[in-house]
Amino acid sequence: MAQPTPNAFDADYLLVGGGLQNGLILLALAARKPNASVLLLEQGEVIGGNHIWSFQAQDLPETALDWARPIIEYEWPGYQLYFDDSARWVQGAYRSLSSEHLHRLVMDAAAGSERIDVRLGTAVSGVDGHSVGLADGTRLRARVVVDARGPEAARPMGGGRFSGGYQKFVGLECRLTTPTHLTAPILMDSRCTQRDGFRFHYVLPFAPDRVLIEDTYFSNAPDLDVDALRRDIVAEAPRLGLQVAEVLRTEVGVLPMPAWSHFRAPDASPVTGGYAGGWFNPGTGYSLAAAARLAEHLSAVPVADTFGPEWHRLTRGMRIQSHFLAFLNLLMFGFFHGAKRRRLMERFYMVSDPVIHRFFAMRNNPIDMWRIMYVGAPWTPKGWAKRAERPVEVQTAASSAE
Ligand SMILES: Cc1cc2nc3c(=O)[nH]c(=O)nc-3n(C[C@H](O)[C@H](O)[C@H](O)COP(=O)(O)OP(=O)(O)OC[C@H]3O[C@@H](n4cnc5c(N)ncnc54)[C@H](O)[C@@H]3O)c2cc1C
Structure with a gap:
């Protein structure tokens, strides 16, 4: 496709969709390329919808912290996991925003830059190369267009046993009647009634006095009875030592x-970013690590080199990781059901902290891949279980008051 002449551009970067992906890109460009012109178009009235995004130690590499540090709203030194027969602590920053x-x-x-323009309430009707069409017929052009219109714009997953599954959840942000003793997240506590796949x-x-409690399922089906799960969370919270006084906010996720x-990464504009382009971790359904990597790339190379050698290195690595992590889903959702899936998850968390961090950050090396496959395999020696610590009882509000 012929490139428009430079003076035909309305911006250097035109970001379609104001979600996580383009929010991160805008922040990275603002910090690193103050002279670049950036235009972000979002159909809604706010950026980012209604989410809490969590991410792990290596999801934001050290090199990204110069622009990404402000996104860290909450930070803990690690997190806890509880299974029926084991428990463990994973050391390394866990963060949310x-x-x-x-x-x-x-x-x-x-507001702080004349080169950055954010237009809320602006729906895009189509994206083509360097050009974006708005609902009112206006056309805008940019050197690089990043189309990140979110999960709705993603390719459908298809159906059947071998198409994968979902991480689905209802989360309630709650005010508590009594302060919690928890000072770090519980990433998984599966000591609850199991149903609909693996539940935790x-x-x-x-x-x-304020926590987010999610009831989560690694399930083969996307259905979610939100009202029933809301009631269950409040009823089961005391098991976690939490007494709910008031529900402040509800969030619902069905992450493929x-x-x-x-993963799709053509060597020309538009870049399909975020969930729609496969810039997410298929093994967790989470996208911050991959979205941050795209933001890091766009802010690190000159606009003319967007699709140069660094792009090929980045997208080749992402493609390998994405295929590996999706293959794990093929195994888990295709072959591990009921108690087998629970056992599989418990075994996965026997790997060392750095392997876990690289898994979440989509930076698995070949040895990690072997280890993950090995601990997940049914032929794993039982001796590996010894590496897991014994469960530490969650203190209930009642017991801590004693
Ligand atoms: C409840 C929930 C919790 C999650 N928790 C985590 C988490 O803890 N960690 C993590 O890494 N991931 C998490 N995820 C997954 C991840 O957040 C999402 O996949 C992520 O938001 C994807 O980013 P995105 O920019 O591709 O899409 P989105 O953030 O969905 O943004 C897409 C944006 O595009 C806009 N848009 C769509 N169409 C148009 C149009 N035609 N014109 C203009 N704008 C348009 C939408 O309004 C939206 O604002 C969660 C997802 C959900 C639903």
Whole structure:
């Protein structure tokens, strides 16, 4: 396709969709390329929707912290896991940010620069090469267009046993009646009634009297009875030592965990970023690590070199990781059901902390891949289980008051 002449461009970077992906890209460009012109178009009235995004130690590499540090709204030194027969602590920063926080950062960046323009309430009707069409017929052009219109714009996963599954959850941000003793997240507590695949609770303690409690499933089906799960979370919270006084906010997620990689990375504009382009971890359904890597790339290379050698290195690595992680979904959702899936998850978390961090960050090396396959395999020696610590009882509010 012929490139428009430079003076025909409305911006250097045109970001379609104001979600996690383009929010991160805008922040990275604002910090690293203050002279670049950036235009972000979002159909809604806020950036980022209604989410809490969590991420692990290596999801934001050290090299990205110069621009990405402000996104860290909450930080803990690690997290805890509980299974029926074992428990463990994983050491390494665990962090979260809310949509509201991302919205504030993006709007502040736009307010602080004449080169950055954020247009809310602006729906895009089509994207083609360097050009974007708006619903009112306006056409805008940019040197690089990043189309990140989110999961709705992603390729459908298909159906059947070998298409993968879902990480689905209902999360309640709650005010507690009594302060919690928790000072770090519980990433998984599967000591609950098992149903609909592998089920566990996830807890983020934002403050002594405010937590997020999620009821999560690694399931083959996307259906979710939100009202029933809301009631279950409140009823089961005391098992986690949490007494809910008030539900402040509800979030619902059905994150596809496909058995086949959706990663797409053509060598020309538009870049399909975020979930729609497969810039997410198929093994977790989470996308911050991959989204940050795309933001890091776009802010590190000159706009003319966007699709140069660094791009090929990045996308080749992402493609390998994405295929490997999707293959794990093929195995888990295709062959491990009921108690087998629970056991598989427990075995996975026997690997060392660095292997876990690289798994989440989509930076598995060949030895990690072998280890993950090995601990997940049914022929794993039982002796490996010895590496898991014994469960540490979660202190209940009642017991801590004794
Ligand atoms: C409840 C929930 C919790 C999650 N938790 C985590 C987590 O803890 N960690 C993690 O890494 N991932 C998490 N994920 C997954 C990840 O957050 C999402 O996949 C991520 O938001 C994807 O980023 P994105 O920018 O591709 O899409 P989105 O963040 O969904 O953004 C897409 C944006 O594009 C806009 N848009 C769509 N169409 C148009 C159009 N035609 N014109 C203009 N704008 C348009 C939308 O309004 C939206 O704002 C979670 C997802 C959900 C649903």
